[in-house]
Amino acid sequence: MAQLSLEDAAVEELFNTALTHGLLAITSATIVGHPSTRPGRQPSASKLLRDLVKTFGESEGVCRVPTNERDSPNPFGVFGDDYQPPSEVAINTLLLSEALELADAARHGSGPTGQLTSAHISALEALDAHPALRAIGDAKRDLDWSGGVVADAHETARAAEYLEMLSDEEMERRAEAVSESPIAPAWDDYPELQDCPVCGYASLIPTGGDEMGYGITAGTCFVCSYARSEDAAHELQFSAEIQRLSDKDPD
Incomplete structure (x- = not known):
């Protein structure tokens, strides 16, 4: 429905x-x-x-x-x-x-x-x-979530394959030049550059909002081209929130 x-x-x-x-x-x-x-x-x-x-x-x-x-x-x-x-x-x-x-x-x-x-x-x-009827909405959210997880796994694999075509020198050059991108955040902007889960550089340029305040957003990596979707970002934000609440009240 x-x-x-x-x-x-x-x-x-x-x-x-x-x-x-x-x-x-x-x-x-x-x-x-x-x-x-x-x-x-x-x-x-x-x-x-x-x-x-x-x-x-x-x-x-x-x-x-x-x-x-x-x-x-x-x-x-x-x-x-x-x-x-x-x-x-x-x-x-x-x-x-x-x-x-x-x-x-x-x-x-x-x-x-x-x-x-x-x-x-x-x-x-x-x-x-x-x-x-809530189970209907829950089922749709589960479907959206699982689809987002699968899509992010494919995107991670694609970016990792692309990364293999770059030399170490080229990766370093791009990592150093990320701040020159016209969409890169300024030094005092928020959200700021994030670590890319594929190449490991602080080169993930934010393209979405940070709903929960964990500094995790959708974004695109200037080095390896990995693109984190809004769904993938939300999953990471939610996991961070659950971890925070779990640490706050371990019982």
């Missing part, structure tokens, strides 16, 4: 299916005795939306559905000592109902004219915030 794109073929059919499955999970988890909890023909997405509104109410096109989540994992206090899991998730029933009408019209060739928009997709993706 989180990967649905307006560019997908038959996006209206995919939208309807994803929304139905998402609402089935949420109604099953929050409405006691709802038909979605029993085997047999399942309610439509529009019926599920109406049931949520009937049960939890609606204000200005938004239905606030409780999460029934009294506790939530908070490893090492990552979210802060005072963190409390959200007690409800806002479902934009107005946008989702509109999207269903447009999707049904496109699927059946009759009804209101128009196309799904990014706002409709965002309203659908927002369902992932509910614990009943």
Whole structure:
């Protein structure tokens, strides 16, 4: 569901299916005795939306559905000592109902004219915030993370292969000339040059932001051309944060 794109073929059919499955999970988890909890023909997405509104109410096109989540994992206090899991998730029933009408019209060739928009997709993706669906968002993040790790491994291997074509003298020359690059940071800039994991020189020129303050960013090495992606930088930042919290509270 989180990967649905307006560019997908038959996006209206995919939208309807994803929304139905998402609402089935949420109604099953929050409405006691709802038909979605029993085997047999399942309610439509529009019926599920109406049931949520009937049960939890609606204000200005938004239905606030409780999460029934009294506790939530908070490893090492990552979210802060005072963190409390959200007690409800806002479902934009107005946008989702509109999207269903447009999707049904496109699927059946009759009804209101128009196309799904990014706002409709965002309203659908927002369902992932509910614990009943969070596994979908987690799965996407895991997929993105694993893809980033694999891509960085390929990039590291490529840069290492390129490095073998350079003489020691050429590597030294480039390392000394890195400050002359038009995109190299000045001596008092932050973030500053970083050590390259491939060639070992302090020649990785930052090209991204340092979200967590560890001096780790996306960047490109002036010596061996290794390019650290935002995904790879975020993984290193997160690992550094976990290590800091672990050192702070070893128990």
